[in-house]
Amino acid sequence: MMPKLILFFLWVAIVSPCWLSAADERPNILFIFCDDHATQAISAYGGPLANVAPTPNIDRIAKEGVLFKKCYVTNSICGPSRAVVLTGKYSHLNGFTKNSDTFDGSQQIAPKLLQKAGYSTAIVGKWHLKSEPTGFDHFEVLKGQGEYYNPRLRTSEGIEVHEGYVTDIITDHSIDWLESRDSKKPFFLMSQHKAPHGRWEPAIRHLEFLADEEVPEPITLFDDYSGRSQAAAQHAMGIADHMGDHRLMFQYSSKHTPEQKAALDAYFVPRNKAFHEASLEGKDKTRWHYQRYIKNYLRCVKAVDESVGRLLDYLDDNRLSENTIVIYSSDQGFYLGEHGWFDKRWMYEESFRTPLLVRWPGAVEPGSTNQNDIVSNLDFASTFLDVAEAPIPEDLQGESLLPVFRGETPEKWRKTHYYHYYESGGHGVPLHYGVTDGRYKLIRYPEPHLNTWELFDIEGDPLELESRYDDPALSDVQNGLHSELKRLQSLYEVPE
Ligand code: CA
Numbered sequence: 001m002m003p004k005l006i007l008f009f010l011w012v013a014i015v016s017p018c019w020l021s022a023a024d025e026r027p028n029i030l031f032i033f034c035d036d037h038a039t040q041a042i043s044a045y046g047g048p049l050a051n052v053a054p055t056p057n058i059d060r061i062a063k064e065g066v067l068f069k070k071c072y073v074t075n076s077i078c079g080p081s082r083a084v085v086l087t088g089k090y091s092h093l094n095g096f097t098k099n100s101d102t103f104d105g106s107q108q109i110a111p112k113l114l115q116k117a118g119y120s121t122a123i124v125g126k127w128h129l130k131s132e133p134t135g136f137d138h139f140e141v142l143k144g145q146g147e148y149y150n151p152r153l154r155t156s157e158g159i160e161v162h163e164g165y166v167t168d169i170i171t172d173h174s175i176d177w178l179e180s181r182d183s184k185k186p187f188f189l190m191s192q193h194k195a196p197h198g199r200w201e202p203a204i205r206h207l208e209f210l211a212d213e214e215v216p217e218p219i220t221l222f223d224d225y226s227g228r229s230q231a232a233a234q235h236a237m238g239i240a241d242h243m244g245d246h247r248l249m250f251q252y253s254s255k256h257t258p259e260q261k262a263a264l265d266a267y268f269v270p271r272n273k274a275f276h277e278a279s280l281e282g283k284d285k286t287r288w289h290y291q292r293y294i295k296n297y298l299r300c301v302k303a304v305d306e307s308v309g310r311l312l313d314y315l316d317d318n319r320l321s322e323n324t325i326v327i328y329s330s331d332q333g334f335y336l337g338e339h340g341w342f343d344k345r346w347m348y349e350e351s352f353r354t355p356l357l358v359r360w361p362g363a364v365e366p367g368s369t370n371q372n373d374i375v376s377n378l379d380f381a382s383t384f385l386d387v388a389e390a391p392i393p394e395d396l397q398g399e400s401l402l403p404v405f406r407g408e409t410p411e412k413w414r415k416t417h418y419y420h421y422y423e424s425g426g427h428g429v430p431l432h433y434g435v436t437d438g439r440y441k442l443i444r445y446p447e448p449h450l451n452t453w454e455l456f457d458i459e460g461d462p463l464e465l466e467s468r469y470d471d472p473a474l475s476d477v478q479n480g481l482h483s484e485l486k487r488l489q490s491l492y493e494v495p496e
Contacts, residue, residue: 024118027360027387028324029188031380032311033085034304035078035126035197036344037330039355041301045069048216049336053209053298057309058357061328065359066368066405070438071375072417073332076344076351077426078197079103079128081331081377086110086135088381088396090420090492096129097422103129108393110381111135111188117390120185122177125170125192132156138181140173142166146194148201148300149254163257165203167195167300171307175314188384191311195300196334198342199246199253202299204260207267209302210295217290220463222283223339227466229452231445236428237335237343239293240286247342248292290337297336325360325387329377338463345429347419347443348464352436364405373409374417374438375401397492418488433494435485440474442481455481 043050044062074084075091083096086109091097095104111121112135120137127133127141143152143159151166152159153173162169174191181187202209225233236242245251249268256264280288308328315321333351335341344351356375358364379398386392386400403410416437424431430450434443436458443454454467455478461468468474488494 024184024186025323026119026186026389028186028320029114029119029384029387030311030315030324030326031188031190031192031384032308032326032328033126033190033192034328034330034355035128035192035194036332036334037196037301037304037355038334038336038350039353040333040336040338040350041196041298042355042357044357045355048218049298052213052215053301055301055305055308057305057312058328060312061308061326061357061359062367062369064361064366065326065357065364066370068356068358068370068373068375070370070372071329071354071356071377072352072419072436073354073377074419075421076332076346076419077421077423078331079130080422082127082129084377085331085380088378088398090378090397090418090494091422092420092494093397093492099128099423099426101130103131105129105131105134108395109135110384111190113385113390113393114188114388117385117388118185119388120181120187121189122174122181122187123190123192124174124177125190126194126197127154127192138177140177142194145197147254148194148199149256149260151194165303167193167203167303167307170194171310174311178314178318186388188388191307193304193307195304196297199249200293200296200300201249201252201254201264202296203303204263206299206302207263209299211267215291215294215298217287218337220339220465221286221290221337223465225339228464229445229450229454229467231430231432231450231452231454232339232346232348234428234430235339235341237341237345239289239337239340239342242427243289243293243342248289249296286340293342294336322361325358325363327380327383328355328357329380330354331377343427345421345423345427347421347432347434347436347441349458349462352419358401358405360405363402365407368407370404372438373404374414374436375404376417416484416488418485418492418494420494433485435481435488437481437484440477440481442469442478442485444485 039045040047043054044059079099080091083094087094122138123136124140133139140153140155148166150163332344333353335350338350379401382392382396382398383401386402420433432445441456445452453469455469456464
């Protein structure tokens with residue numbers, strides 16, 4: 001008997017080492033990532049829209065976790081931000097500087113390292129990096145920008161159309177994967193929404209939301225761009241002049257079923273007709289555009305908020321909440337009429353800043369706000385790895401946020417942040433780069449048609465309406481930021 005028993009244990013030890021080891025207690029990571037979701041449209045961040053369009057489920061992450069006020073992106077545009085999140089490296093090193101690029105999936109990325117560390121990995125939803133996802137046990141990603149209705153999802157098996165509303169479908173499929181995953185391993189799930197990226201097609205159930213309300217206008221809706229360089233005035237992202245028929249829902253972008261189209265027509269067609277018959281001009285027309293835009297944007301956010309609630313409930317119902325870190329963020333912020341704009345790209349606060357809310361029971365103080373630490377999407381890759389207790393390679397340029405989550409920010413934590421936008425001319429936004437210390441911001445526009453600088457005092461001028469560049473009162477600040485810009489360009493190996 002004895003030799004047989006020994007052989008049996010030997011067999012188990014060799015064939016199935018997990019059987020003898022303790023259960024893997026490392027935390028699960030749920031990363032909920034939106035597209036173009038501005039902090040102004042999350043009620044936990046406060047602001048004039050908080051009461052108009054509350055986001056109770058996203059706010060729940062803040063109530064049970066920590067909210068960051070100064071999470072900045074390195075390059076405020078969709079694809080490049082995603083490449084930074086995966087690699088933990090600036091655009092010039094990960095090779096994806098512009099949306100027109102194709103991501104090199106053969107490089108080192110966090111999901112591959114998590115896989116290696118024994119995590120089950122999946123991505124569901126927006127990808128937007130063209131090449132096939134690597135590093136995921138399971139991927140199910142939108143084709144290109146994705147459609148709000150009846151989206152096409154790409155898996156390793158091919159492309160399939162799924163009838164329904166994209167935000168709901170991404171959440172359904174995220175939950176399906178959680179249900180079917182290898183539950184012996186901890187998981188890393190990137191549940192990534194298209195919403196609230198344009199062109200904003202709300203769910204039918206949300207068409208009446210805000211229908212009879214006037215949404216407050218931002219103070220800078222009619223910005224005249226004086227007080228700054230010529231850069232901002234040359235934009236092509238104005239609510240007044242650049243929205244076009246699809247963003248205004250005079251035309252639809254998705255291919256709808258007859259029932260979906262009938263429901264959308266019932267809401268939009270009579271209102272469109274009334275608008276065209278009124279022949280509004282000037283500020284009245286801009287105001288109408290703004291209301292049309294902001295309501296559809298906030299309706300898209302409402303579906304995202306419901307999806308966040310569904311995922312949090314799923315964790316609760318499956319006793320996963322205690323051992324799952326939930327991270328909510330967006331690829332960048334967005335203009336909700338500030339400076340008269342929709343879209344992103346600029347280093348001005350609304351698109352430079354992105355939401356970051358984190359719940360991690362036992363590690364993060366519930367209901368806390370981090371007001372001052374400068375954190376970045378550059379830090380996400382290192383953070384995922386640190387949560388998984390996996391080694392963080394030396395060449396990652398971000399830092400693990402774990403001590404910051406715990407309220408134990410290291411003394412040597414970054415005091416400044418480097419930004420670099422490459423898509424010269426997209427929506428009229430020139431190439432620019434710069435640095436902020438959280439209080440002041442220096443921006444360089446190097447192209448010959450501008451060849452200029454801007455300097456803002458974010459505390460004294462939070463709307464960024466007056467550049468103080470070459471103001472003698474700020475000469476020390478200006479000189480300091482110039483030196484810091486050079487130091488960071490050298491540190492991050494930015495090509496000349
Ligand atoms: Ca985006």
